[in-house]
Amino acid sequence: MDSYRVIVIGCGGLGSSALYRLASELGPGVLGIEQFELGHHRGASQDHSRIIRLAQHEPHYAALAAPAYKAWDEVEAESGQQIVTRTGGLVVEDRVARRGAATGSRNIEGYTDMFDQYGVAYERLDADELVARWPQFRVDGGEQALYQAESGIVDAARANAVHIALARAHGAEIVAGTPVRAIRPDGEGVAVVTDTRTFRADRVVVASDAWTNRVLAGTGVTLPLSVLQEQVTYYSTPHLAEFAPSRFPIFMWHGTHNFYGFPVYGEVATKLGQHMGGHETTAEERTFEPDPVRRERYAAFVDRHLPRFGGPELYSKTCLYTVPPDQNFILDTLPEHPQIVVANGAGHAFKFAALIGRLLADLALERRPSQPIDAFTITRPALTDPSFPRSFHV
Template sequence: MTVHIGMETFDVVVVGLGGLGSAAAWHLAESGLRVLGLDQFALGHDRGASHDTSRILRHSYHRPDYVRLTRAAYDDWDHAERAAGERFVTRTGGLDLCPPGSALPLSDYSVSLDAEGIGYEMFDADGVRERWPQIVIPDGTTALYQERTSIVPAARSTAAFQRLAVAAGAVLSGEEPVTAVRRQRDGVRVTTPRGTYSAGHVVLCTDSWANTLLRPLGWEIPLTVLEEQVTYFEPAEPDRFAPGAFPVWIWLDDPSFYGFPTYGEPTVKAGQDCGGPQASPDTRSGETDPRMLDVLSRFMRERFPASGRPVRSKRCLYTLTPDRDFVLGPVPGADRVLLGLGAAHAFKFAPTFGRLLAGLVRDPALASAEPCAAFRPDRPALTDPAHPVNWMT
């Protein structure tokens, strides 16, 4: 629903109401602050990265600090479930598959899990074939299985965060694009075609559109935007791919692929990570890419031959930093403007991002503490033009 506010003052204005921004609006309003949330499109739109059905929630990560953050993510999803009175987390187990000569060493994952005391099982190729005969893999493949890997719903949980925010007192307005964010002596001023709002802080969760509002503040982040594609396949025997019989999986190589068991319908969803063309968020095609569909379909026929024929595809945006780490913290030179950017792997952390951004509004010192310190907007990967690009997670 579109709400006309006119000239008003808020404690915080949240710009961008995808998963991260909606969770931030909820946590901020829950803490007693007066919150306005704005999105340039209708609430629940599919032009960003928080739509469609499913995302992966997992402990398995390549660095111990990320593994620590996943502990918080599971706790925060539990809090969201209790607050919303809905179930969001569907446990499936997760399998990281590492073929011979992989570009992503599986040891990075096992060492990180070991450092945080999280259990897992290791399998060789024969062990994978025996436990999951749906998977065809080459000899020499190794695999890591983590039993707590789960699916969380993207569009449904984003809508729940928005309902929770409104119930806590936030005002959310769709189809109201922000045209300017300006520093003031005692806060920030936000301008839209409908009015100007004054706030103590602004939280930007604008993903692919981030630099549009950052540049006038004197800051810019080197971002690459890709238009990705996921495809749903229809197995002849969907029970073989149901949760409990089949896990979430990630193919750790370059190119990297990932997929899900059946979820809400008798299809399996899969995609290539960072396989799409560069795009502008305002000129994305939204149409099925035949080349990407062919690459993924060939992989699925080779590795998951019983997954069936492709029945539909869906496009989304990946907004990538050079190191593929998050951006979380105050904008240099404009410390009342906070930035939350997920680098195309943050939906699993959505309620955690919301909690952390709300914490930064209340206590700026948290920007120098873990986990925010590692994701600061002025880190070398975002300020050194010569910093190497690595999108593998």
């Protein structure tokens, strides 16, 4: 067998970051295995842009937000590449549309409570103030908004490529186009079985997203994960200057549906998506065909609230969210096999990816994690109690 200190299975957002952090400490002796080509479009870590923000409504994510920015700063400093673009960011709450909905902490006050706790500067705006600042919006009058200047875009595809390049610079090996068929605890190590070779590692990090349970099958562990097919649409707006990153912020719009949007970035087009609006599928059965119902829903939102944001559709594309019942991350070792680390980003981890890589390295190297991750254990009721209800943050 080929032997390594640590093997990382899956080289998407979380896996590539873990590979870099491990290689930066261990040098040679770290291997990344990717079942498809590097940079593929079959999972979750693809496309040009993800939102990065300090705006969090739950304490276990608010605690990680500022350290995530610092982690991205470190990656940019070492690589000399820009990954994060600050645009400012809005959370807009359509209180009329959400009247009577059970939002929990997912309202303006939930975000401001966390901002106040962590000393983050922000501005609250009513509907008139929102339009006065950004006349691109059309409002009905019942909206409330929250603006935070540090919000912006993290370039997903670029970030993955940078993490891979840095990992190689530190001596990591990477094998692509190589599905892992099984991992088997082997004494204090792990055997990793592919079609052509069996590798052995002291520690393994499983960052396989929609394929997690397939990879874990040899351990006897099955996690209650839902795979959802999500989608975004790019619009070839003719009003480029109005939606340049320097003039238009990223936004989240909480109404009847929860939309999120980007200024012109990556493509010569704006971008709109809906959080948690997709149907359930599997990694094998998913299609790459966008849902026409959601296309029409997006277009209706743009027509009503951002008419100059729209234009001819450049394209719509799909991706996968892989989500535990409580929609929280999984960052932990297997209780019966602590040499195996499991990472799941629950469909909203990319903004934290640079930090999560370090946390996964901590777990793999048997250190106390540098940030609090008790909320993300693999033994919590959401993952161990079959009767635990799904409570996705929609």
